[in-house]
Amino acid sequence: MALEHWAFIYVADGCDPDRDISIVDTGKSRTVLVGVGAHEQAPAVARRLVADGAQLLELCGGFGAADTAAVLAAIDSAVPVGTVSYGPEAISGLHALFG
Template sequence: MALAHWGFVYTAPGVSPEGHWATVDTDGCRTRLVAVQSAEQAPAVARRLADEGAQLIELCGAFGPVWTARVIEALDGRVPVGAVGYGPETVDQLHAIFSRPGTAGPLPSVATKGCDVRSPVIRPPS
């Protein structure tokens, strides 16, 4: 089976509580881009994408492993879920971007300073 429908979820400033939904259709594939206010909206958005027929869902790296896991759990194996990943060398740059006024807010704690990114299991600072 070829990929014919997938979704990408990301956070963006100024988005309505329902999110902002955009569709890109080509001859062979439908892409649903969904901007949300916060990571808390991602599980419900992912369920809706799967209900619409998305074969896979990708999440912006700002969701981090905790919210990626929550989305995977919410879908209960219905479709694969992936996440954009950033290496530890980008933490300062990402923090600078997402800490500016008018952005979607601070990165989840897993992507901010003080995390042990060398551990096989990334944990927020205690």
């Protein structure tokens, strides 16, 4: 089976997952980007994305291990879930943005 539909969930202040949705559809691949304002919204969003046909989910670097576990539990591990991570070389840049 080829990957035809995947989604990325990101967290940013002020995002509403019912409003902040972007879709990139090339005709061969569909990518859905959904913004959440709080980590706790991600499990429900993940369920909705899987129900809509997403074959793979990715979470932005703002999600930790517990958040990822909550998403996996919410979808009963129906599809793979990946997370963005940053190496040690990014620490000073991340600190400048969020410190």
